[in-house]
Every structure is written in C-alpha cells, then in structure tokens.
Amino acid sequence: MLKISNMPDTTISPEEKIIAPMGQQPVRARPVSWKTFEKKYLPREDRYKYEWVNGLVEKTERDMNQYQTVIAARLLKLFFQLISKKKATGILAIETDTFFLPKVHRRPDICWFSDQQLSRMAAGENQVPRFVIEIISKNDQIYQVNKKLRNYHDAGVEVVWLLFPLLEEVQVVHGNKITKHTGAQTISAAPVLPAFSLTVKEVFQKPVPEK
Known part of the structure; x- marks a missing residue:
C-alpha cells in the first residue's frame, strides 16, 4: 500500500461535488485527508475503485468484464515477449496506487514503470509512470476521463492509450495531441x-475457442 508522509489536508468550496458512478446523482462531499482516505477507502474490496483527488473521494465502478480482461492480458503478454527479447525493460503494472500530483491519487488500469523507478519505489519514493493505459467502459463518464487526462498531462505522463472496446478504437494521447486509431492502424507507446x-x-481481437 502506498504511504505518503506529511500529506496535507485539503479544503474545497461548498460548490464542489464528488464524482459518482454512472446513473447516480453527484452528492455534496466533505473533503477528507489522505490519512483518512488511506485508512477508510484503500483497503476496501468491493465493486468500486476509489481515488483521492484534491481532497475528494472519487468512486467509480470496477466493471472490467472478461473481454476487457482478455485485452489487458494480451497487452501484458506482448510486454513479457518484449522483455524476453530484451526489447523492453521495467514492468507493466495493474491498478497501482500512484500520486500523479501532490493531491491527486489515481489507480490507472495499466501503467509502465522503468527499472530505475522500481528501485526508487522499493525505497519508498512515489514515482509517476511515463506510459498509462485506460480501458474505457460504458459506465465511464467523459468528464471524468478528461479530468484524468489533465491530471496525467500535468504530472508529465508522456503517452496515454485510451482503449474503447465497444467502438474497437484506441485514442493515443501525446501531450495535448490526441489521435484516433482503428482497424489495421498501428499504435505505439513511443517515445x-x-x-x-x-x-x-x-x-x-477475440480468441477463437478451441473445439
């Protein structure tokens, strides 16, 4: 579990509201400290993902279905193949608790950390990944997706892939530039x-079941 020492409490204006799962009305929320969030929300094992953003708890449904799991597994398999061929280093991590900014805690679906970052993480230093993958479901709100993109951009993330399984489309984000890709078009995590x-x-691509 990620531990950040001396994290300050934050305050928000009364007008700010917590992000709620799709189909539910946002409710007025009171800010909580990181220490409270770490104790009360991080240990929860339910159908929600909890993130701490500017003192507010963002609660979204964990709705990765089995097809999305197949997609994630395919990406991990590709990465391990590159590792074995010495064409890649580091690790692709799943839902790692990360502070992208001092008051912005996120759990990306998949993200990449270099070997150097892993060494610093082992020493207790928070590290920001340079490459992030988010699998977008029908329950994700566009506002929240864009908010995450802004957080990632402000934190210095260089490449973000947004995967849309229902559309079979990938949006690749480099800085402020977003390109859409479909079909036989190639996507890359360069640079x-x-x-x-x-x-x-x-x-x-959906695997063909063995007969």
Whole structure:
C-alpha cells in the first residue's frame, strides 16, 4: 500500500461535488485527508475503485468484464515477449496506487514503470509512470476521463492509450495531441516504449475457442 508522509489536508468550496458512478446523482462531499482516505477507502474490496483527488473521494465502478480482461492480458503478454527479447525493460503494472500530483491519487488500469523507478519505489519514493493505459467502459463518464487526462498531462505522463472496446478504437494521447486509431492502424507507446506496438485489430481481437 502506498504511504505518503506529511500529506496535507485539503479544503474545497461548498460548490464542489464528488464524482459518482454512472446513473447516480453527484452528492455534496466533505473533503477528507489522505490519512483518512488511506485508512477508510484503500483497503476496501468491493465493486468500486476509489481515488483521492484534491481532497475528494472519487468512486467509480470496477466493471472490467472478461473481454476487457482478455485485452489487458494480451497487452501484458506482448510486454513479457518484449522483455524476453530484451526489447523492453521495467514492468507493466495493474491498478497501482500512484500520486500523479501532490493531491491527486489515481489507480490507472495499466501503467509502465522503468527499472530505475522500481528501485526508487522499493525505497519508498512515489514515482509517476511515463506510459498509462485506460480501458474505457460504458459506465465511464467523459468528464471524468478528461479530468484524468489533465491530471496525467500535468504530472508529465508522456503517452496515454485510451482503449474503447465497444467502438474497437484506441485514442493515443501525446501531450495535448490526441489521435484516433482503428482497424489495421498501428499504435505505439513511443517515445517511452518504441517496441510496444500493435494494430488496433490485434488489441481487440477475440480468441477463437478451441473445439
């Protein structure tokens, strides 16, 4: 579990509201300290993902279905193949508690850390990944997705992949530039991981069951 020492309490204006799961009305929320969030929300094992953003708890549904799990597994398999061929280093991590900014805690679906970052993490230093992947579901609100993108941009994340399984589309974000890719178009994690590339069709390809 990530531990950040001397994290300050934050305050918000009365007008600010907590982000609620799709279909539920936002409710007025009181800010909580990181210490309270770490104790009360991080240990929860339910169907929600909890993130701490500017003193507010953001609660979103954990709705990765089995098809999305297949997508994530395919990306991890590709990465391990690159590792074995010495074309990549570091690790692709799943839902790692990370402070992207001093008051912004997120749990990206998948993110990449370098070997140097892993060494610093082992020493207790928070590290910001340079490459992030988010699998977007039908329950994700566009406002919240854009808010995450802004957090990632402000934190210095160089490449973000937004995967849309229902559309079979991938949006690749470099800084303020977003490009959309479909079908046989190739996506890449360059300049962070140049060898980590595949077509959009390969990302969303469904395995044929064995007879």
